[in-house]
Amino acid sequence: MLRYTIRRILIAIPMLLVITIIIFSLAKLLPGDAVSAIMSGEGDINAESMRQMRENLGLNDTAFVQYIKWLFRLLTGDLGTSHITFTKVSEMIGVRLGPTILLMGTSLVVSILIGVTLGIISAMKQYSILDNILTVFAFLGRSVPVFFVGMFLIYYLALINPVFPTNGMVSIGANGGFKDVLWHMFLPALSLSVLRIAEFLRYSRASMLEVLNSDYVWTARSKGIKERNVIVKHALRNALIPIVTLIGLNIPVLFSGAMIIEQVFQWPGLGSAFNNAITQRDYPLLMGLCFISSIIVLLSNLVTDLAYAFVDPRIRYQ
Amino acid sequence: MKKTLVLVLLLCLSVAVFAGGKTEVPVSTEPSQATAPKMAEKQVYREALLKAAQGQSSFITTTAHRLDSTVNEPMVALTWKGDLKPMIAESFEMLEDGKVWIMHIRDNATWHDGTDVTAADVIFSYSAYANPRVASRWNGKAQSIKGYADVQKGLSDKLSGVTAIDDKTVRIELSQAMPLWMKLEQTFLVIFPDHILGKVPADQLVAHGYWKNRVGTGPFKWAEYKPDQYIRVVRNDDYYLGAPILEEIQYVIFGDVPSQLNALASGQIHTTVYESNTITPNEAPVYEAMPNISVVTMSKGANAFLALNLDRPDWADVRIRQALCYALDIPTILNAIYPGAIPAYTLFPQEWTWPATMNKYEYNPEKAKALLAEAGWSGRTVDLIYYHTDDLTKNLLVAIQQYFKDVGVNVELRQVDAAYNTAFYPTDQFDASFGGNGMGLDPVTGENLIMTGELLSMRYANPTIDELLMKGKALADQEDRAPLYQQVSAILNEEVPKIFMWYDIRNLGFSDKVVGPKAHWAEQGTIYFNQPIYNEVEKWYVID
Numbered sequence: 016m017l018r019y020t021i022r023r024i025l026i027a028i029p030m031l032l033v034i035t036i037i038i039f040s041l042a043k044l045l046p047g048d049a050v051s052a053i054m055s056g057e058g059d060i061n062a063e064s065m066r067q068m069r070e071n072l073g074l075n076d077t078a079f080v081q082y083i084k085w086l087f088r089l090l091t092g093d094l095g096t097s098h099i100t101f102t103k104v105s106e107m108i109g110v111r112l113g114p115t116i117l118l119m120g121t122s123l124v125v126s127i128l129i130g131v132t133l134g135i136i137s138a139m140k141q142y143s144i145l146d147n148i149l150t151v152f153a154f155l156g157r158s159v160p161v162f163f164v165g166m167f168l169i170y171y172l173a174l175i176n177p178v179f180p181t182n183g184m185v186s187i188g189a190n191g192g193f194k195d196v197l198w199h200m201f202l203p204a205l206s207l208s209v210l211r212i213a214e215f216l217r218y219s220r221a222s223m224l225e226v227l228n229s230d231y232v233w234t235a236r237s238k239g240i241k242e243r244n245v246i247v248k249h250a251l252r253n254a255l256i257p258i259v260t261l262i263g264l265n266i267p268v269l270f271s272g273a274m275i276i277e278q279v280f281q282w283p284g285l286g287s288a289f290n291n292a293i294t295q296r297d298y299p300l301l302m303g304l305c306f307i308s309s310i311i312v313l314l315s316n317l318v319t320d321l322a323y324a325f326v327d328p329r330i331r332y333q
Numbered sequence: 334m335k336k337t338l339v340l341v342l343l344l345c346l347s348v349a350v351f352a353g354g355k356t357e358v359p360v361s362t363e364p365s366q367a368t369a370p371k372m373a374e375k376q377v378y379r380e381a382l383l384k385a386a387q388g389q390s391s392f393i394t395t396t397a398h399r400l401d402s403t404v405n406e407p408m409v410a411l412t413w414k415g416d417l418k419p420m421i422a423e424s425f426e427m428l429e430d431g432k433v434w435i436m437h438i439r440d441n442a443t444w445h446d447g448t449d450v451t452a453a454d455v456i457f458s459y460s461a462y463a464n465p466r467v468a469s470r471w472n473g474k475a476q477s478i479k480g481y482a483d484v485q486k487g488l489s490d491k492l493s494g495v496t497a498i499d500d501k502t503v504r505i506e507l508s509q510a511m512p513l514w515m516k517l518e519q520t521f522l523v524i525f526p527d528h529i530l531g532k533v534p535a536d537q538l539v540a541h542g543y544w545k546n547r548v549g550t551g552p553f554k555w556a557e558y559k560p561d562q563y564i565r566v567v568r569n570d571d572y573y574l575g576a577p578i579l580e581e582i583q584y585v586i587f588g589d590v591p592s593q594l595n596a597l598a599s600g601q602i603h604t605t606v607y608e609s610n611t612i613t614p615n616e617a618p619v620y621e622a623m624p625n626i627s628v629v630t631m632s633k634g635a636n637a638f639l640a641l642n643l644d645r646p647d648w649a650d651v652r653i654r655q656a657l658c659y660a661l662d663i664p665t666i667l668n669a670i671y672p673g674a675i676p677a678y679t680l681f682p683q684e685w686t687w688p689a690t691m692n693k694y695e696y697n698p699e700k701a702k703a704l705l706a707e708a709g710w711s712g713r714t715v716d717l718i719y720y721h722t723d724d725l726t727k728n729l730l731v732a733i734q735q736y737f738k739d740v741g742v743n744v745e746l747r748q749v750d751a752a753y754n755t756a757f758y759p760t761d762q763f764d765a766s767f768g769g770n771g772m773g774l775d776p777v778t779g780e781n782l783i784m785t786g787e788l789l790s791m792r793y794a795n796p797t798i799d800e801l802l803m804k805g806k807a808l809a810d811q812e813d814r815a816p817l818y819q820q821v822s823a824i825l826n827e828e829v830p831k832i833f834m835w836y837d838i839r840n841l842g843f844s845d846k847v848v849g850p851k852a853h854w855a856e857q858g859t860i861y862f863n864q865p866i867y868n869e870v871e872k873w874y875v876i877d
Contacts, residue, residue: 046749047756052385053393054470055720055751061781062759062788067468068393071536100388101540102560110560166591174598181595187563187583188377281592283561291384291588296752 016324020317027313031306038305039085042298043078049098050074052295072098085302094306095299099291104303107288112270114184115284118200118277119269122207123262129208130215131258135251137216138223149216156213165206165279172202182281203280207273211265218261222254229253256327263319267312370848370876375580378847378875380604381593382584387560390539391523392462392469396608401523401865403582404445404549404566408436408455408503410867411520411774413857418867421450421524421550422503431512431809434505434519435498441573444526445554452497457527459505460484460491466535474521477514479506490535512809517777521864524550552577552871561586577871590723594842598623603844603875607631607860610723612840614672625845633837634773634859636677639717639733640766640782640831643792647711647764654829656704658694660740663834665696666732671725677833679822680783681776682859685811686818691826701740714743719767720754730767733834758788766791769837771862776818777806783821783830793830849873 050068054060069075073084088095094104137149173181179202180186186195226232227250235245270285277286285304292301323330386396391405401407408422419425422436442450461467463475463484475481479494494506507514526548533541547555552574553566564584570576585602587593590611596602598620605611612620617628639657641648648654663676678691715737719730734744749757757763770789772779780802781787785794798821805817825833839860843851853868 045753047752047754049752051755052752055755060470060755060758060788061473063465064468064470064472065788067465068470071466071468071539096540099385100560101390102388102545107560169595174595177599180601181599182587182592182601183585184562187379187585188557188565188581278588279592281561281587281589283559287384287561287588294750294752295385 023317031309034309035306039082039302042301045296048074048296094303097297097300099295099297104299107300108303108307111283111285111288114282116269118203118282118284121200122204122211123265123269126208126211126215130212131219134216134219135223137220138227153213153216156209161206161210162275162279164209165276168202168206184283203276203282206276219258222257226250226254259322259326260319263315266315267308270311373875373877376578376875377581377583378579378873379583379585379602381587381602381606383606383608384586384588387586388545390544392467392539395863398863398865399584400547403553403870404547404551404555405523406551407520407523407865409515409519410865411861413853413866413868417516430510431514432507432510436503438501439573442550444550445548448528450550451500452503453527454524455503456491456495457531458524459495459522461538462522463492464535467538471521474518477507477511477518479508511807517775523865553582572871574871578874597842603847604850605842607839607841610725612842613725617840620842627843627845627851629841629843629851629855630673631839631841632859633771633839634682635769635771635837636680636682636833637769637835637837638831638833640768640791642764644761645764650708651828652704652708653710656701657832658829659697659701661733661736662696667835670728670732673838674835677836679826679833680779681818681822682772682836683776685815686776686822688819688823698740705741714745716747716764717744718747718749718754718757718763720749720751771860773859774861798824847873847875
């Protein structure tokens with residue numbers, strides 16, 4: 016297992032390098048740069064100021080030189096400085112990571128708990144009215160765009176019935192503590208959860224149904240084991256294997272943020288920073304965010320693979 | 334059966350929660366209460382701020398100039414009425430017809446850290462604007478000061494025209510007399526502390542931590558900055574014009590328009606930004622009808638135009654450009670889509686710059702077709718780029734596209750983002766661009782749209798216009814300037830280097846819970862983009 020893990024980590028290094036080259040090339044293919052983004056506002060736009068700003072930011076270098084400089088800085092642990100806010104990229108990511116993990120983590124935990132539970136119930140009550148209602152909910156949840164859910168919730172629960180705030184993460188200057196954060200987080204977390212609950216519900220229902228109809232479950236039942244024990248001890252554990260994959264796939268999202276929902280609710284996380292980095296051509300921030308996300312994707316894939324071995328004793332890594 | 338009943342009840346309850354409320358945004362048809370407003374116990378004012386501006390240096394920003402009115406200040410500021418108000422400078426004198434200016438710094442003007450403001454701060458700040466290694470987008474505002482060319486060439490770090498007579502008196506010498514310098518250029522130049530920034534290498538100035546924790550001279554002191562969330566500034570009790578009534582201003586950071594409007598409707602902010610189209614003319618009555626919200630319609634001070642890329646041979650013949658004007662029925666378009674906007678026949682929004690008679694290019698598709706045929710229009714499809722994301726602009730452009738199509742000019746609308754759009758200006762990769770720049774302060778601020786060699790003039794070159802503009806800038810009285818600008822307007826009206834279409838309006842949303850901002854903006858009437866405005870912020874207050 017250890018050798019397998021080390022091998023996977025070593026393979027990840029050249030993969031990361033290739034990923035950064037691809038991202039940098041794609042970013043450079045976008046017309047415009049941070050200077051044209053800064054200068055796009057109303058006001059004086061003159062070619063000389065733009066040239067001078069590019070010189071200061073190193074944007075007059077060739078793309079190759081810019082990439083090599085970025086790479087060398089990275090080797091010293093420096094992700095560079097934002098071309099828009101002139102803040103260290105590591106600092107920008109650090110400040111936004113907490114809100115993102117909080118929002119995405121809450122949404123993921125809530126989704127797993129509710130989605131998997133409802134999925135199992137749905138499978139156990141296959142073709143019942145409850146199953147049909149949950150199936151309709153799941154299809155709705157999967158079909159309705161997340162921004163629509165967000166706007167719908169803002170309209171009804173923040174404007175028509177002003178129970179929650181429309182945006183932000185805290186009441187400014189109020190020192191409301193964690194309770195205040197929870198109050199602000201309710202609508203964005205709920206918006207994100209609607210989609211994920213539906214996802215987990217469908218996966219766990221399908222997985223559970225497959226397991227419930229397998230030979231070993233029938234064997235257990237025919238031995239006279241109580242249905243409750245059949246479900247909990249025999250069916251559930253096996254049904255969770257595909258769910259582990261789904262959770263693993265969701266881990267990178269925990270760290271990369273939800274671009275749309277963060278924008279809709281002005282949540283100060285990495286998703287909206289990613290959005291800004293693209294529209295403002297903030298290459299250092301864009302590269303930093305993609306680099307960190309890539310590491311997390313590769314690591315979470317590894318963790319997911321390793322988790323299989325714990326969940327399913329049949330899996331062993333050489 | 335019992336379980337099914339419970340489920341059905343739960344479902345009904347859920348539907349009731351979401352559908353049980355009103356189905357429209359809350360509006361009030363009740364007349365406002367006539368009772369006298371009572372000052373709120375907590376004096377906190379909240380204003381929207383665009384995300385792009387957060388933490389940015391005043392040397393490069395356009396929208397963070399709010400902080401140049403509340404935390405930092407210029408020596409002399411432009412007021413909401415368009416007058417001059419001595420700020421850090423208690424008074425100033427104009428000598429030699431505007432070639433030399435003497436500014437006297439207030440004795441009680443201090444930085445928020447207690448250090449006295451001195452002439453050294455002025456010398457440092459003005460020189461920094463001019464320094465190419467600082468790369469300020471506002472360097473043009475220092476170009477009239479003597480020594481600018483030397484600083485630009487790297488021969489000196491300091492403007493030779495800015496000198497200290499003593500610690501509290503500064504002498505500014507310009508390259509040539511410019512009686513309007515104080516208003517047209519100086520009001521943009523904000524003063525920064527030499528004792529904090531003076532030793533910082535010029536090329537690292539905009540990246541300095543100062544911009545995220547400013548020390549200023551203004552009525553409010555920097556208190557807290559949370560990236561992507563807010564900036565808090567608190568009352569400066571020692572402010573030389575008297576301590577403000579407001580305890581605190583919170584600049585709430587927004588990345589998009591809908592969130593800002595939601596925050597206004599729910600009372601989370603008191604004022605929207607003026608830099609983007611937040612409330613369209615069609616939406617204005619909806620917000621106006623909401624309780625405690627007012628909409629102020631202002632002139633944007635900007636001309637909406639189609640900037641033609643004059644490198645294209647297709648636009649070389651003036652008859653083709655004129656044909657495009659005849660092809661558009663601007664009054665009808667505005668009436669249907671953009672009520673309140675005014676048709677434009679030249680560049681400047683100031684009425685005193687308009688000649689008595691101008692060709693109004695009244696809608697005449699037959700004449701447009703004839704001119705196009707005469708000039709030998711190639712019939713090619715025109716690539717028109719735009720970066721605006723609001724529905725109003727899109728609707729206007731679709732209407733324009735249809736009018737052009739009717740006379741045989743096919744236009745392909747290409748939406749790009751703002752960075753993309755600006756990157757295109759120096760290139761040959763587009764035919765026309767939809768745009769408009771604020772020039773509410775003075776026609777001088779529109780120079781860069783038409784002067785030879787300017788990026789935004791799109792390769793338009795007319796030495797007569799250049800000469801007239803230079804002369805106009807050198808005169809003080811509007812009466813003397815008017816004939817010169819009217820001549821420019823007449824030439825532009827005839828030559829149509831850009832297709833001038835209308836003068837924009839902009840709606841700003843205000844909460845009636847704050848006394849001050851709405852009245853000042855309403856009185857201002859025209860938006861002055863990108864510069865700090867003195868608007869008596871120390872007198873604003875929040876009511877219950």
